[in-house]
Amino acid sequence: MYKEPLGVKVDFETGIIPGAKKSVRRLSDMKGYFLDEKAWEEMVKNGDPVVYEVYAVEQEEKEGDLNFATTVLYPGKVGKEFFFTKGHFHAKKDRAEIYIALKGKGGMLLQTPEGEARWIPMEPGTVVYVPPYWAHRTVNTGNEPFIFLAIYPADAGHDYGTIAEKGFSKVVIEEDGEVKVVDNPRWKS
Amino acid sequence: MYKEPLGVKVDFETGIIPGAKKSVRRLSDMKGYFLDEKAWEEMVKNGDPVVYEVYAVEQEEKEGDLNFATTVLYPGKVGKEFFFTKGHFHAKKDRAEIYIALKGKGGMLLQTPEGEARWIPMEPGTVVYVPPYWAHRTVNTGNEPFIFLAIYPADAGHDYGTIAEKGFSKVVIEEDGEVKVVDNPRWKS
Ligand SMILES: [Mn+2]
Ligand SMILES: [Mn+2]
Numbered sequence: 459m460y461k462e463p464l465g466v467k468v469d470f471e472t473g474i475i476p477g478a479k480k481s482v483r484r485l486s487d488m489k490g491y492f493l494d495e496k497a498w499e500e501m502v503k504n505g506d507p508v509v510y511e512v513y514a515v516e517q518e519e520k521e522g523d524l525n526f527a528t529t530v531l532y533p534g535k536v537g538k539e540f541f542f543t544k545g546h547f548h549a550k551k552d553r554a555e556i557y558i559a560l561k562g563k564g565g566m567l568l569q570t571p572e573g574e575a576r577w578i579p580m581e582p583g584t585v586v587y588v589p590p591y592w593a594h595r596t597v598n599t600g601n602e603p604f605i606f607l608a609i610y611p612a613d614a615g616h617d618y619g620t621i622a623e624k625g626f627s628k629v630v631i632e633e634d635g636e637v638k639v640v641d642n643p644r645w646k647s
Numbered sequence: 648m649y650k651e652p653l654g655v656k657v658d659f660e661t662g663i664i665p666g667a668k669k670s671v672r673r674l675s676d677m678k679g680y681f682l683d684e685k686a687w688e689e690m691v692k693n694g695d696p697v698v699y700e701v702y703a704v705e706q707e708e709k710e711g712d713l714n715f716a717t718t719v720l721y722p723g724k725v726g727k728e729f730f731f732t733k734g735h736f737h738a739k740k741d742r743a744e745i746y747i748a749l750k751g752k753g754g755m756l757l758q759t760p761e762g763e764a765r766w767i768p769m770e771p772g773t774v775v776y777v778p779p780y781w782a783h784r785t786v787n788t789g790n791e792p793f794i795f796l797a798i799y800p801a802d803a804g805h806d807y808g809t810i811a812e813k814g815f816s817k818v819v820i821e822e823d824g825e826v827k828v829v830d831n832p833r834w835k836s
Contacts, residue, residue: 461778463757465767468747468774475774515776517743521710522800523779524743554706554713556798558657558747568652578654585657585664585796587704589650590712607774609745609798611711 466515470560473528473605478513485509485536488544490622493629493644494537501536508532509541516612523612531564531596531604538631540564545595545626547571549615552590558607559584563600565630567639568592573627573647577639580606593621597630599637655704659749662717662794667702674698674725677733679811682818682833683726690725697721698730705801712801720753720785720793727820729753734784734815736760738804741779747796748773752789756815756828757781762836764817766828769795782810786819788826 468475486502488509501507514527534541545567548555557566559580566586568576570593578586580596588594598604627645631638657664675691677698690696703716723730734756737744746755748769755775757765759782767775769785777783787793816834820827 460759460763460780463755463765463767463778463781464776465755465769466774467770468772470772520741520779522739522742522803524745524776524798524800526745526774526776550711552709553711554801556713556715558796566652566654570649574649576652578652580654581656583657583659585655585715587653587713587715589652590709591649592652607747609713611713611800612743614711 473530475513475528478515481512483510492536492539497537510543519613521613525612526609528607531598533598533601540597540599540630542595542597544618545621547593547617549617553611553614554590555588555610557586560605562602562604564598564604567595567626569626575628662719664702664717667704670701672699681725681728686726699732708802710802714801715798717796720787722787722790729786729788729819731784731786733807734810736782736806738806742800742803743779744777744799746775749794751791751793753787753793756784758815762816
Protein backbone atom coordinates (compact mmCIF):
# COMPACT_ATOMS: atom_id res chain seq x y z
CA MET A 459 0.00 0.00 0.00
CA TYR A 460 2.75 2.48 0.95
CA LYS A 461 5.76 2.84 -1.30
CA GLU A 462 9.06 1.75 0.22
CA PRO A 463 11.56 4.44 1.27
CA LEU A 464 14.75 4.32 -0.73
CA GLY A 465 18.35 5.11 0.18
CA VAL A 466 20.97 5.09 -2.57
CA LYS A 467 24.60 6.07 -2.52
CA VAL A 468 25.23 8.56 -5.32
CA ASP A 469 28.82 8.86 -6.43
CA PHE A 470 29.48 12.63 -6.42
CA GLU A 471 32.66 12.02 -8.48
CA THR A 472 30.99 10.13 -11.34
CA GLY A 473 27.30 11.00 -10.97
CA ILE A 474 26.34 7.34 -11.12
CA ILE A 475 23.20 6.27 -9.22
CA PRO A 476 23.16 2.48 -8.76
CA GLY A 477 19.94 0.98 -10.11
CA ALA A 478 18.81 4.19 -11.81
CA LYS A 479 17.48 4.39 -15.37
CA LYS A 480 20.33 5.62 -17.57
CA SER A 481 19.87 7.62 -20.76
CA VAL A 482 22.56 8.81 -23.13
CA ARG A 483 22.45 11.84 -25.44
CA ARG A 484 24.94 11.85 -28.28
CA LEU A 485 25.67 14.84 -30.48
CA SER A 486 23.62 13.20 -33.28
CA ASP A 487 20.58 13.36 -30.97
CA MET A 488 20.90 17.16 -30.98
CA LYS A 489 20.47 18.08 -34.62
CA GLY A 490 19.60 21.74 -35.01
CA TYR A 491 20.56 22.70 -31.46
CA PHE A 492 23.96 24.26 -32.14
CA LEU A 493 24.68 27.39 -34.17
CA ASP A 494 27.61 26.02 -36.14
CA GLU A 495 25.95 23.31 -38.23
CA LYS A 496 29.10 22.42 -40.16
CA ALA A 497 31.08 21.87 -36.98
CA TRP A 498 28.18 19.77 -35.65
CA GLU A 499 28.09 17.59 -38.79
CA GLU A 500 31.85 17.12 -38.73
CA MET A 501 31.82 16.04 -35.09
CA VAL A 502 28.91 13.65 -35.62
CA LYS A 503 30.88 11.99 -38.44
CA ASN A 504 34.04 11.85 -36.37
CA GLY A 505 32.90 9.77 -33.45
CA ASP A 506 29.56 11.33 -32.50
CA PRO A 507 30.54 12.07 -28.90
CA VAL A 508 28.31 11.59 -25.90
CA VAL A 509 27.16 15.04 -24.78
CA TYR A 510 25.45 13.96 -21.59
CA GLU A 511 24.18 11.03 -19.56
CA VAL A 512 21.28 11.05 -17.14
CA TYR A 513 20.65 8.66 -14.23
CA ALA A 514 17.03 9.04 -13.11
CA VAL A 515 14.97 7.62 -10.25
CA GLU A 516 11.41 8.46 -11.16
CA GLN A 517 8.01 7.84 -9.63
CA GLU A 518 4.56 7.69 -11.18
CA GLU A 519 3.35 11.08 -12.42
CA LYS A 520 1.53 12.06 -9.24
CA GLU A 521 1.04 15.47 -7.68
CA GLY A 522 3.26 15.93 -4.63
CA ASP A 523 5.67 13.11 -5.44
CA LEU A 524 9.33 13.80 -6.35
CA ASN A 525 11.89 12.47 -8.83
CA PHE A 526 15.65 12.84 -8.70
CA ALA A 527 18.33 12.48 -11.35
CA THR A 528 21.99 13.14 -11.88
CA THR A 529 23.38 14.46 -15.13
CA VAL A 530 26.94 14.04 -16.38
CA LEU A 531 27.47 16.77 -18.96
CA TYR A 532 30.74 16.24 -20.80
CA PRO A 533 33.17 19.03 -21.68
CA GLY A 534 33.31 20.07 -25.30
CA LYS A 535 32.32 22.66 -27.85
CA VAL A 536 30.56 22.78 -31.21
CA GLY A 537 32.29 25.68 -32.87
CA LYS A 538 32.42 28.30 -30.14
CA GLU A 539 29.43 26.92 -28.28
CA PHE A 540 29.92 24.90 -25.13
CA PHE A 541 28.17 21.52 -24.79
CA PHE A 542 24.75 21.83 -23.18
CA THR A 543 21.66 19.79 -22.38
CA LYS A 544 18.65 20.11 -24.69
CA GLY A 545 16.73 22.19 -22.19
CA HIS A 546 13.01 22.21 -21.62
CA PHE A 547 9.99 23.81 -20.06
CA HIS A 548 7.96 21.58 -17.79
CA ALA A 549 4.79 20.21 -19.38
CA LYS A 550 3.03 21.38 -16.21
CA LYS A 551 4.51 24.83 -16.56
CA ASP A 552 4.20 25.84 -12.91
CA ARG A 553 6.42 23.03 -11.64
CA ALA A 554 9.68 24.21 -10.03
CA GLU A 555 13.00 22.34 -9.82
CA ILE A 556 16.12 22.33 -7.63
CA TYR A 557 19.61 21.64 -9.01
CA ILE A 558 22.69 20.88 -6.92
CA ALA A 559 26.10 21.14 -8.60
CA LEU A 560 28.43 18.33 -7.50
CA LYS A 561 31.51 18.49 -9.72
CA GLY A 562 33.01 20.54 -12.50
CA LYS A 563 32.11 23.98 -13.75
CA GLY A 564 29.19 25.29 -15.68
CA GLY A 565 25.95 27.11 -15.35
CA MET A 566 22.28 27.24 -16.11
CA LEU A 567 20.47 29.21 -18.79
CA LEU A 568 16.90 29.97 -17.82
CA GLN A 569 14.22 31.61 -19.93
CA THR A 570 10.64 32.76 -19.55
CA PRO A 571 8.03 31.88 -22.17
CA GLU A 572 8.59 35.41 -23.57
CA GLY A 573 12.33 34.84 -24.02
CA GLU A 574 13.72 36.78 -21.05
CA ALA A 575 16.93 34.92 -20.14
CA ARG A 576 19.11 34.50 -17.05
CA TRP A 577 22.53 32.90 -16.59
CA ILE A 578 23.46 31.35 -13.25
CA PRO A 579 27.06 30.14 -12.88
CA MET A 580 27.44 26.84 -11.04
CA GLU A 581 30.29 25.17 -9.21
CA PRO A 582 30.27 22.35 -6.65
CA GLY A 583 27.89 23.40 -3.86
CA THR A 584 25.80 25.76 -5.94
CA VAL A 585 22.08 25.14 -5.45
CA VAL A 586 19.86 26.59 -8.16
CA TYR A 587 16.16 27.25 -7.67
CA VAL A 588 14.30 27.04 -10.99
CA PRO A 589 11.03 28.89 -10.37
CA PRO A 590 7.76 27.83 -12.00
CA TYR A 591 7.45 28.72 -15.73
CA TRP A 592 11.18 29.02 -16.58
CA ALA A 593 12.79 26.84 -19.25
CA HIS A 594 16.21 25.57 -18.16
CA ARG A 595 19.35 24.23 -19.80
CA THR A 596 22.72 23.45 -18.26
CA VAL A 597 26.04 24.25 -19.93
CA ASN A 598 29.51 22.82 -19.26
CA THR A 599 32.00 25.71 -19.42
CA GLY A 600 34.91 23.71 -17.97
CA ASN A 601 37.40 21.03 -18.94
CA GLU A 602 36.00 18.11 -16.97
CA PRO A 603 32.53 16.54 -16.68
CA PHE A 604 30.00 18.91 -15.11
CA ILE A 605 27.92 16.81 -12.73
CA PHE A 606 24.77 17.83 -10.91
CA LEU A 607 21.73 16.43 -9.15
CA ALA A 608 18.20 17.63 -9.91
CA ILE A 609 14.99 17.18 -7.92
CA TYR A 610 11.70 17.80 -9.71
CA PRO A 611 8.01 17.14 -9.13
CA ALA A 612 6.99 13.70 -10.42
CA ASP A 613 4.17 15.29 -12.41
CA ALA A 614 6.30 18.08 -13.98
CA GLY A 615 6.76 16.36 -17.32
CA HIS A 616 8.95 17.75 -20.10
CA ASP A 617 8.20 20.07 -23.00
CA TYR A 618 11.31 19.83 -25.20
CA GLY A 619 9.57 20.99 -28.37
CA THR A 620 9.50 24.73 -27.73
CA ILE A 621 13.24 24.89 -27.09
CA ALA A 622 14.08 22.44 -29.91
CA GLU A 623 12.31 24.81 -32.28
CA LYS A 624 13.26 28.24 -30.96
CA GLY A 625 16.33 27.69 -28.79
CA PHE A 626 17.26 30.11 -26.04
CA SER A 627 17.60 33.86 -26.59
CA LYS A 628 21.19 33.62 -25.32
CA VAL A 629 24.07 31.30 -26.23
CA VAL A 630 27.10 30.46 -24.13
CA ILE A 631 30.34 30.59 -26.07
CA GLU A 632 34.09 30.75 -25.67
CA GLU A 633 35.66 33.84 -27.19
CA ASP A 634 39.18 35.13 -26.58
CA GLY A 635 39.56 32.36 -23.99
CA GLU A 636 36.60 33.66 -22.00
CA VAL A 637 33.12 32.37 -21.26
CA LYS A 638 30.57 34.76 -22.74
CA VAL A 639 26.79 34.77 -22.62
CA VAL A 640 25.67 36.58 -25.75
CA ASP A 641 22.53 37.13 -27.82
CA ASN A 642 21.52 34.20 -29.99
CA PRO A 643 21.71 35.52 -33.59
CA ARG A 644 19.05 33.00 -34.66
CA TRP A 645 16.60 33.97 -31.94
CA LYS A 646 13.17 35.22 -33.00
CA SER A 647 11.01 36.27 -30.11
CA MET B 648 5.28 38.52 -12.66
CA TYR B 649 7.74 35.60 -12.84
CA LYS B 650 9.81 34.80 -9.76
CA GLU B 651 13.54 35.28 -10.17
CA PRO B 652 15.78 32.20 -10.45
CA LEU B 653 18.18 31.85 -7.54
CA GLY B 654 21.69 30.47 -7.31
CA VAL B 655 23.29 30.12 -3.89
CA LYS B 656 26.55 28.55 -2.84
CA VAL B 657 25.85 26.08 -0.05
CA ASP B 658 28.82 25.24 2.12
CA PHE B 659 28.81 21.41 2.23
CA GLU B 660 31.26 21.55 5.17
CA THR B 661 29.12 23.76 7.44
CA GLY B 662 25.64 23.48 5.91
CA ILE B 663 25.29 27.26 5.86
CA ILE B 664 23.12 28.77 3.10
CA PRO B 665 23.84 32.50 2.74
CA GLY B 666 20.66 34.55 3.07
CA ALA B 667 18.53 31.61 4.25
CA LYS B 668 16.16 31.71 7.21
CA LYS B 669 17.94 30.09 10.16
CA SER B 670 16.19 28.29 13.00
CA VAL B 671 17.77 26.73 16.06
CA ARG B 672 16.45 23.82 18.13
CA ARG B 673 17.90 23.47 21.60
CA LEU B 674 17.42 20.46 23.85
CA SER B 675 14.92 22.50 25.89
CA ASP B 676 12.75 22.77 22.77
CA MET B 677 12.42 18.98 22.77
CA LYS B 678 10.74 18.22 26.09
CA GLY B 679 9.20 14.77 26.07
CA TYR B 680 11.04 13.58 22.99
CA PHE B 681 13.76 11.49 24.64
CA LEU B 682 13.28 8.34 26.71
CA ASP B 683 15.65 9.27 29.55
CA GLU B 684 13.89 12.27 31.08
CA LYS B 685 16.39 12.68 33.91
CA ALA B 686 19.32 12.83 31.53
CA TRP B 687 17.37 15.33 29.42
CA GLU B 688 16.67 17.58 32.43
CA GLU B 689 20.27 17.43 33.55
CA MET B 690 21.56 18.40 30.11
CA VAL B 691 19.07 21.24 29.77
CA LYS B 692 20.29 22.62 33.11
CA ASN B 693 23.93 22.20 32.12
CA GLY B 694 24.08 24.36 29.05
CA ASP B 695 21.00 23.34 27.08
CA PRO B 696 22.93 22.36 23.93
CA VAL B 697 21.83 23.12 20.41
CA VAL B 698 20.56 19.87 18.89
CA TYR B 699 20.11 21.15 15.35
CA GLU B 700 20.02 24.19 13.11
CA VAL B 701 18.06 24.57 9.90
CA TYR B 702 18.77 26.96 7.00
CA ALA B 703 15.68 27.15 4.81
CA VAL B 704 14.86 28.80 1.48
CA GLU B 705 11.11 28.58 1.22
CA GLN B 706 8.50 29.70 -1.27
CA GLU B 707 4.81 30.45 -0.85
CA GLU B 708 2.73 27.34 -0.17
CA LYS B 709 1.85 26.60 -3.76
CA GLU B 710 1.33 23.26 -5.50
CA GLY B 711 4.30 22.37 -7.73
CA ASP B 712 6.77 24.77 -6.12
CA LEU B 713 9.78 23.52 -4.14
CA ASN B 714 11.64 24.48 -0.95
CA PHE B 715 15.12 23.50 0.09
CA ALA B 716 16.87 23.49 3.44
CA THR B 717 20.04 22.25 5.07
CA THR B 718 20.11 20.81 8.57
CA VAL B 719 23.12 20.69 10.86
CA LEU B 720 22.36 17.97 13.41
CA TYR B 721 24.95 18.00 16.18
CA PRO B 722 26.50 14.88 17.71
CA GLY B 723 25.32 13.95 21.17
CA LYS B 724 23.18 11.59 23.20
CA VAL B 725 20.47 11.86 25.84
CA GLY B 726 21.11 8.76 27.90
CA LYS B 727 21.65 6.06 25.26
CA GLU B 728 19.64 7.87 22.61
CA PHE B 729 21.40 9.70 19.80
CA PHE B 730 20.43 13.30 19.04
CA PHE B 731 17.67 13.52 16.44
CA THR B 732 15.35 16.02 14.77
CA LYS B 733 11.77 16.25 16.03
CA GLY B 734 10.41 14.46 12.99
CA HIS B 735 7.10 15.02 11.29
CA PHE B 736 4.51 13.91 8.82
CA HIS B 737 3.68 16.37 6.10
CA ALA B 738 0.45 18.30 6.64
CA LYS B 739 -0.42 17.34 3.07
CA LYS B 740 0.29 13.69 3.77
CA ASP B 741 0.96 12.65 0.17
CA ARG B 742 3.92 15.03 -0.26
CA ALA B 743 7.29 13.30 -0.81
CA GLU B 744 10.76 14.61 0.07
CA ILE B 745 14.35 14.03 -1.04
CA TYR B 746 17.32 14.17 1.37
CA ILE B 747 20.97 14.38 0.38
CA ALA B 748 23.60 13.62 3.02
CA LEU B 749 26.58 15.98 2.77
CA LYS B 750 28.73 15.37 5.84
CA GLY B 751 28.95 13.19 8.90
CA LYS B 752 27.17 9.97 9.71
CA GLY B 753 23.60 9.20 10.62
CA GLY B 754 20.37 7.93 9.25
CA MET B 755 16.68 8.41 8.81
CA LEU B 756 13.85 6.83 10.74
CA LEU B 757 10.67 6.64 8.70
CA GLN B 758 7.26 5.53 9.81
CA THR B 759 3.83 4.95 8.29
CA PRO B 760 0.71 6.32 9.99
CA GLU B 761 0.20 2.78 11.41
CA GLY B 762 3.67 2.75 13.02
CA GLU B 763 5.58 0.53 10.59
CA ALA B 764 9.18 1.82 10.78
CA ARG B 765 12.25 1.79 8.53
CA TRP B 766 15.85 2.81 9.20
CA ILE B 767 18.02 4.09 6.36
CA PRO B 768 21.72 4.68 7.16
CA MET B 769 23.16 7.84 5.62
CA GLU B 770 26.68 8.98 4.81
CA PRO B 771 27.92 11.69 2.43
CA GLY B 772 26.39 10.98 -0.99
CA THR B 773 23.39 9.04 0.27
CA VAL B 774 20.15 10.25 -1.32
CA VAL B 775 16.99 9.25 0.51
CA TYR B 776 13.58 9.18 -1.11
CA VAL B 777 10.85 9.78 1.47
CA PRO B 778 7.68 8.48 -0.19
CA PRO B 779 4.28 10.09 0.36
CA TYR B 780 2.69 9.37 3.78
CA TRP B 781 5.86 8.49 5.74
CA ALA B 782 6.89 10.44 8.84
CA HIS B 783 10.64 11.10 8.91
CA ARG B 784 13.28 11.95 11.50
CA THR B 785 17.04 12.13 11.08
CA VAL B 786 19.50 10.84 13.68
CA ASN B 787 23.20 11.67 14.16
CA THR B 788 25.02 8.44 15.02
CA GLY B 789 28.52 9.90 14.60
CA ASN B 790 30.98 12.16 16.37
CA GLU B 791 30.75 15.23 14.14
CA PRO B 792 27.84 17.31 12.82
CA PHE B 793 25.59 15.35 10.48
CA ILE B 794 24.71 17.69 7.63
CA PHE B 795 22.17 17.15 4.89
CA LEU B 796 20.10 18.99 2.31
CA ALA B 797 16.37 18.39 1.89
CA ILE B 798 14.05 19.31 -0.98
CA TYR B 799 10.32 19.28 -0.32
CA PRO B 800 7.15 20.52 -2.01
CA ALA B 801 6.35 24.11 -1.00
CA ASP B 802 2.83 23.06 -0.02
CA ALA B 803 3.89 20.00 2.04
CA GLY B 804 3.55 21.69 5.42
CA HIS B 805 4.50 20.04 8.71
CA ASP B 806 2.53 17.96 11.16
CA TYR B 807 4.79 17.74 14.21
CA GLY B 808 1.96 16.97 16.65
CA THR B 809 1.49 13.28 15.92
CA ILE B 810 5.18 12.48 16.48
CA ALA B 811 5.48 14.83 19.49
CA GLU B 812 2.70 12.86 21.13
CA LYS B 813 3.45 9.28 20.10
CA GLY B 814 7.08 9.28 18.98
CA PHE B 815 8.43 6.65 16.61
CA SER B 816 7.97 2.92 17.13
CA LYS B 817 11.75 2.54 17.04
CA VAL B 818 14.55 4.37 18.86
CA VAL B 819 18.19 4.65 17.83
CA ILE B 820 20.59 4.04 20.69
CA GLU B 821 24.19 3.27 21.45
CA GLU B 822 24.70 0.02 23.32
CA ASP B 823 27.98 -1.84 23.79
CA GLY B 824 29.58 0.76 21.51
CA GLU B 825 27.21 -0.09 18.67
CA VAL B 826 24.39 1.74 16.92
CA LYS B 827 21.16 -0.17 17.48
CA VAL B 828 17.66 0.44 16.19
CA VAL B 829 15.34 -1.10 18.78
CA ASP B 830 11.67 -1.05 19.74
CA ASN B 831 10.51 2.05 21.57
CA PRO B 832 9.38 0.79 25.00
CA ARG B 833 6.97 3.73 25.26
CA TRP B 834 5.36 3.13 21.88
CA LYS B 835 1.59 2.47 21.80
CA SER B 836 0.26 1.72 18.33
MN1 LIG C 1 13.28 20.24 -15.54
MN1 LIG D 1 9.59 16.78 5.64
